[in-house]
Amino acid sequence: MRIPYIVGNWKMNIGFDEAYDFLEELNKIYTTEMTHNIRVGIALQAPLLVPMIAEFYDGNFLIGAQTCCDHLEGAYTGEISPVILAECETNFCIIGHSERRQYYNESDEAINTKAKLLLECGIEPIICVGETLEQFENNQTKEVIEAQIEKCCKDINISECVIAYEPVWAIGTGKSATSKIAQEVCHLIREKIRMMYPEDADNVIIQYGGSVNSKNIKELMACEDIDGALVGGASLKIDSFKELIKYGD
Ligand code: PGA
Secondary structure, eight states, rough: OOOEEEEOOTTTTTOHHHHHHHHHHHHHHHHHOOOOOEEEEEEEOGGGGGHHHHHSTTTTSEEEOOOOOOSSSSSSSOOOOOHHHHHTTOOOEEEEEEEHHHHHHOHHHHHHHHHHHHHHHHHHHEEOOOHHHHHHHHHHHHHHHHHHHHHTTSSSGGGGOEEEEEEEEGGSSSSOOOOHHHHHHHHHHHHHHHHHHHHGGGGGGEEEEEEEEEEHHHHHHSSTTOOOOEGGGSSSSHHHHHHHHHHTO
């Protein structure tokens, strides 16, 4: 049974005070208002990991990072080691987000290495894949996604990973993929994983991300191969995030 998993990605937004108020409220909502079984996570800016995990260690949600280094230690100025993330008790880490691929040249090979190192450190990787608008319009989605899955998920314990399908053209644009397209690609991802890891494919959590909001969440979550969402904009305010995590109520 795949338990739905909704993760808010705050990106480079939200400071200490706002984060504290948001997470306190989230905890309250989770304990008093939730009627369905769901995992919820928030990926915040790295300096917030220590104070927020200390404060909400017993919270009903998971706290994660947005990227990490593809080395465990050494002369990599400015990078964040999976080891230090583990020492901070970080639950999960997003890797391969399209903004990291686009602005920081993160490659499929580096994402694969990061996934392995995170797993070694006991942190759940959320591996993002997705095609650009140009690739989508040229009908290259299948080949692009399959190649990304093949490279990013090579030789890893896939049962401990989460995959996020995030079409680049839908991120922050207000232009969400239709639930039909999202389902088709998430299904394609599951079938590709099945070819690589036949025993695990049915248990892997696959999220959809890209302009998820309170209006489309229900329809997306009703799709057979969509097990959750990776949410940017709509995760920045507790009221809109609350509507998302309560989609099933
Ligand atoms: P968005 O971002 O929900 O603002 O489109 C999604 C993401 O980047 O994970």
